[in-house]
Amino acid sequence: MNKNNKITILSHLLVWFVLFTMPYVLSYGQEQEISRVIAHFWIPLVFYAIIFYLNYFVLIESFLFTKKLVPFIAINLGTIALFLLIKEQIEATFFQDIMRKAPEKNDGVGPPLKMFIYIQMLSYMAPLLFSIAIKTTQRWVKTEAESKEAANFKLQSELQHLHYQLQPHFFFNSLNNIYSLVDISPEQAKKSIHSLSKLMRYMLYETNLEVVPLTKEIDFMKKYIDLMKLRVSDKTEVTYNFPTEESGIHVAPLLFISLIENAFKHGVSASKESHINISLTYKEKTVIFTIENDNFPKQSDDKSGSGIGLQNLDKRLKLLYANKHSFKTCLENERFLVHLEIETV
Incomplete structure (x- = not known):
């Protein structure tokens, strides 16, 4: 493994470590309920990571860069919808106490259901867009280097x-x-x-x-x-x-x-x-x-x-x-x- 690959892996590990420890950093000195952190922060982060690396290693090269835009959008929307359903099922099955404490999404107290789904979709779009940005930048740098070499x-x-x-x-x-x-x-x-x-x-x-x-x-x-x-x-x-x-x-x-x-x-x-x-x-x-x-x-x-x-x-x-x-x-x-x-x- 060359030096550049080692630096890339360490950079990725550092970023995800910072993201996973963010709840404790932001709530320093306050009591933090571990089940709430897992349900509302760590589980979505795992899904974000899957979306990021699925696009980073597979989808962007196979579909976006080959101009197969429709399959690319469809796969990502399907993946995000699947993760939203899985997240709801996990919360309903393993974190019932937290769900009981939270206000109903359509009782008029919290945001409307459509707005809630929209916000959730946007949060899952962030790692997708981030992976596109990184991959596109890497490809541009590689193309420039190849052009200069040629x-x-x-x-x-x-x-x-x-x-x-x-x-x-x-x-x-x-x-x-x-x-x-x-x-x-x-x-x-x-x-x-x-x-x-x-x-x-x-x-x-x-x-x-x-x-x-x-x-x-x-x-x-x-x-x-x-x-x-x-x-x-x-x-x-x-x-x-x-x-x-x-x-x-x-x-x-x-x-x-x-x-x-x-x-x-x-x-x-x-x-x-x-x-x-x-x-x-x-x-x-x-x-x-x-x-x-x-x-x-x-x-x-x-x-x-x-x-x-x-x-x-x-x-x-x-x-x-x-x-x-x-x-x-x-x-x-x-x-x-x-x-x-x-x-x-």
Whole structure:
């Protein structure tokens, strides 16, 4: 039996204990006639408990939640009527002295018979309504929990899909870059393959966590930038500024690499001077990442890559940092500017 079930059972026992001891609590210091307590309080409480648990464990699930309303009402009305008759028989058989002392229900002194029956019916309706309220609340809580679990599972599945989608995309683009070096500079191509193996090791074995230290992401970006610098000409100037101290900040892995890929893909020209400036800073728990690069749009006949990098990033940001990020891009003076802010936990 788990902890929650034990707490539920103890709660039920405590409630019924309080109800059964209520006559003595309310009449503290006064003499209490036990037969009157049994006849007018404990016997009805037993019937209340039967109605409550009959609905709680059987009727509500079998009839009310399955929208069989007529049988549900009929069974409960029949049960209440039966208990009223049994109660009258018990009082007439075992508590005759008390019944003699009580005024007749239709002699004009007490309430009219119809009013008496109405009040009795209402008292038996209370445990029924209470069981419906509890069961409905439990079902709502369970439904909400299942809904959140399903949403979380969907989120994790989508994130995992995006993560796996990013890896071959990254690998494909890197291989394209290395391929371009094979004829021009075999030694650089060898170095690039060695650097790529280190990057892939990080991607395969260290990015399966929800978050990673920012310092590891920075180290990964530095290695990738150094790899990409091997294939660009002397006309391309690449500068980056990353913090060197341990910040204690954790971020989702591989968030910034698509932006760096994009800068090298569209910000470098073989014949013109180009400049790529990359910067990452943080203020308290907010990470600020910016890139500025020249704009050399991809030619229509250039089929390298698949263009999913920035789309992938945008989807991941919306899933991982909903309402906790700002992602802006713009073209200004032939320079492509990217500004990304992330509020980390």
